[in-house]
Amino acid sequence: MSLRLSYSKKRRIPPRILVAKLGLDGHDRGIKIIAHALRDAGYEVIYTGLFQTPEVVAQAAVEEDVRIVAVSILSGAHKVLLPKVVKLLKKKGARDVQVIGGGIISAKDAERLKKQGIARVFGPGTPVQEIISFLDRELERS
Amino acid sequence: MSLALPLTHLKAGKRNLARLITYLENGQAPRTILSALDAARKKSLLIGITGAAGAGKSTLSAHLIQHLRRPRQKIAFIGCDPSSPYSGGAFLGDRVRLGALRDENLFVRSMATRGAPGGIARATPAACGALALAGYNPIIIESVGAGQLDVAIKRWVDLAVVVLAPDHADSIQLAKAGLLEIADLFVLNKMDHPHSRRAEQNLKSHLSLNRNTIEIPVFRTVATRGSGVRELARWIQDRFDSQ
Numbered sequence: 001m002s003l004r005l006s007y008s009k010k011r012r013i014p015p016r017i018l019v020a021k022l023g024l025d026g027h028d029r030g031i032k033i034i035a036h037a038l039r040d041a042g043y044e045v046i047y048t049g050l051f052q053t054p055e056v057v058a059q060a061a062v063e064e065d066v067r068i069v070a071v072s073i074l075s076g077a078h079k080v081l082l083p084k085v086v087k088l089l090k091k092k093g094a095r096d097v098q099v100i101g102g103g104i105i106s107a108k109d110a111e112r113l114k115k116q117g118i119a120r121v122f123g124p125g126t127p128v129q130e131i132i133s134f135l136d137r138e139l140e141r142s
Numbered sequence: 143m144s145l146a147l148p149l150t151h152l153k154a155g156k157r158n159l160a161r162l163i164t165y166l167e168n169g170q171a172p173r174t175i176l177s178a179l180d181a182a183r184k185k186s187l188l189i190g191i192t193g194a195a196g197a198g199k200s201t202l203s204a205h206l207i208q209h210l211r212r213p214r215q216k217i218a219f220i221g222c223d224p225s226s227p228y229s230g231g232a233f234l235g236d237r238v239r240l241g242a243l244r245d246e247n248l249f250v251r252s253m254a255t256r257g258a259p260g261g262i263a264r265a266t267p268a269a270c271g272a273l274a275l276a277g278y279n280p281i282i283i284e285s286v287g288a289g290q291l292d293v294a295i296k297r298w299v300d301l302a303v304v305v306l307a308p309d310h311a312d313s314i315q316l317a318k319a320g321l322l323e324i325a326d327l328f329v330l331n332k333m334d335h336p337h338s339r340r341a342e343q344n345l346k347s348h349l350s351l352n353r354n355t356i357e358i359p360v361f362r363t364v365a366t367r368g369s370g371v372r373e374l375a376r377w378i379q380d381r382f383d384s385q
Binding site for chain 2 (some may be wrong): 011013014016035036038039040041042043044046047048050051052053054055056058060062063064067092093094
């Protein structure tokens with residue numbers, strides 16, 4: 001790894017991303033691994049902390065002006081909570097913000113969530129690089 | 143990309159304000175706007191919270207926000223965290239301590255330093271101007287976990303609060319120049335810590351050496367429980383409401 005001491009000379013703009021834990025779910029190992037990997041991939045990662053509501057997450061996404069919100073849910077409440085975030089973002093005029101999910105989510109649920117506006121769902125065992133590549137591609141497009 | 147946003151729209155909603163701060167962070171705002179924001183900054187009371195990593199700055203700020211605000215008053219918080227010198231990325235964790243604080247009248251923004259020295263981001267002062275223009279007052283700015291040289295915040299704020307934890311307050315460390323000199327007031331946090339009494343004595347004896355005639359107040363808090371923060375908020379209100 002090389003030390004990039006001259007930020008000002010080569011001003012690449014770091015992408016910003018919000019990573020969130022929703023609902024009654026204290027399992028944050030996964031999201032910390034993702035956050036760390038994204039940090040090392042050059043992302044500015046804003047972490048909400050545990051036990052957040054869809055309202056808090058949607059408001060944070062607006063204030064932080066992120067393009068992508070990555071939500072981790074391992075409690076089984078994804079069918080309720082993830083669509084709520086999408087809905088609230090729309091209500092706040094932030095249609096351009098993409099919501100992606102990660103956690104123990106069945107293929108059937110993932111399909112349904114896709115129809116409800118969740119851009120992508122990543123399951124257990126997904127290589128971190130696959131997530132980073134997906135995000136890089138999405139951000140390039142937007 | 144450049145700025146296509148009249149400053150008059152800032153009050154219309156958080157989206158515009160948030161987008162403007164992004165432009166400021168990315169260095170995409172034109173000079174005319176920067177000078178307007180520079181002037182606007184004086185509209186609001188700027189409170190700087192600084193101190194070492196883990197001293198309790200964010201936890202303290204969360205309670206301070208609740209105690210400082212009055213009904214319908216718009217209040218803002220900018221939390222700075224360091225950018226990686228390797229990847230350019232950052233982990234911005236100040237929201238974690240703010241927990242479920244959320245309402246229309248609170249605006250929270252996380253900022254990475256992106257290589258700026260001194261403890262705050264290059265765009266932080268301009269972002270304060272944008273927030274002030276949108277009617278947020280006061281604005282709380284939290285520096286990165288500060289080292290002895292991270293004094294940049296002093297130049298921009300009306301009140302510089304230095305947060306100390308008991309383990310950082312031995313008599314030799316307190317004698318050192320830099321960060322500890324910029325305090326308008328000290329918060330000695332973690333007063334439930336076994337070393338807290340001695341730390342307080344050290345700090346007071348150090349402050350008694352000041353040739354400056356202005357007395358620097360010391361507040362004692364346990365930020366995780368919120369104790370002592372009410373007194374701090376009241377002191378700030380008393381001092382700045384009269385002006």
